[in-house]
Amino acid sequence: MVCEVNPKILPETDNSCGIDLGIIDFATFDNGEKVKAPKPLKSKLKRLRRLQKHLSRKQKGSKRREVTRNKLAKLHAKITDIRTDFLHKLSTKVIKENQLIALEDLNVSGMVRNRKLSRTISDLGWRSFRTMLIAKGEMYGRDVRIINRWEATTQTCSCCGEKGGKKELSVREWTCLFCKTKHDRDVNASKQILKVAGGQLDTQNGLQRECKTTIKACPFG
Template sequence: MWVWGAALATLSTGEVIAGPKAHAALLKRLRRLSRSLSRKQKGSANSKKARARLARLHARIANIRQDALHQLTTGLTRRFPVIGIEDLNVAGMMKNRRLARSIADRGFFEFRRQLDYKREMRGGEVVVADRWFASSKTCSCCWHVRESLPLVVRTWTCPDCQARHDRDGNAAINLKHYAVSSTVSACGGKALALAATPG
């Protein structure tokens, strides 16, 4: 199970994979080069040089993100024949000004694209849970479903069985159960689920 949170991914196996957050790491340099470009006279040689420097930095950020996603998706598709993920309303989440930059830095669409074609290439299946599936709000021990679970709440205790859950780890386990129950090809093979929760 994979969950987008403070880390790049949280798997149902308990593994937490930290992402590079390339845009956040290079944001100061981006701003400096953007300001430098804005001060140059349009059409001048210095303007062209500044534009090229800014373009190289954008390319570097994209390459760092792409490389991290390739390493993650390649590893997941090699290890697990059945992978469960959650369909997300990325366009809606991008409207939240507090989350937009972080979400864009993760590359949700590219992650899903790579996962789909690599899983198809190696055989197996990617099971996509509906975006209304309550992966984070459902207790993975007794199936109690909470009415609400704000994004700021990262851990919670089930009122029925008293099990304590990490939000992302719990969502990953629930997506694993969903993936296994949704496909017959899961029989005899390991399954992994990925839950997406921006944090």
């Protein structure tokens, strides 16, 4: 596996980011930026499922089964390449641009009981992404913090800190009943993740600042 980070010390930065990992968008950042998983990956994953089904129907030891098996192996390798490349590029970008990076702890099996959904999640590579961030963070002196998943980041309003109750996965936007702020579900979660990781639950300033790019002022600096 080739890592594209330049092996030199990164200059320190005041930037920090909170990241919410999801299915619709692979990663949502606290500044509102959203990154989707590469499209070719999705179509290839579909093809993978189809081939797997075909394979199970083919007679054992048959030539056609062998052909399908080869196709499947090639596709597997291709998917791994696309995904690894995507995860490496994104994790490197995040590490380069931020001093503090906050993520939520992932408990894929416990969090998602729906088998189809948990398969999608493992396909996306959340776990690899986290592993890469931690490894690159250590290598380049960045602070990668994983927060406890019980912090209820989707339920808490990142502006006023009030809990708005449990939200189904289908609820993409919501308005805080207390401070009337309209939230994008994932952006609010990533803001909250950063807030919890920074240990600055009482200071709200800074966190409400909207930024145009990933590079933003550190609310904790």
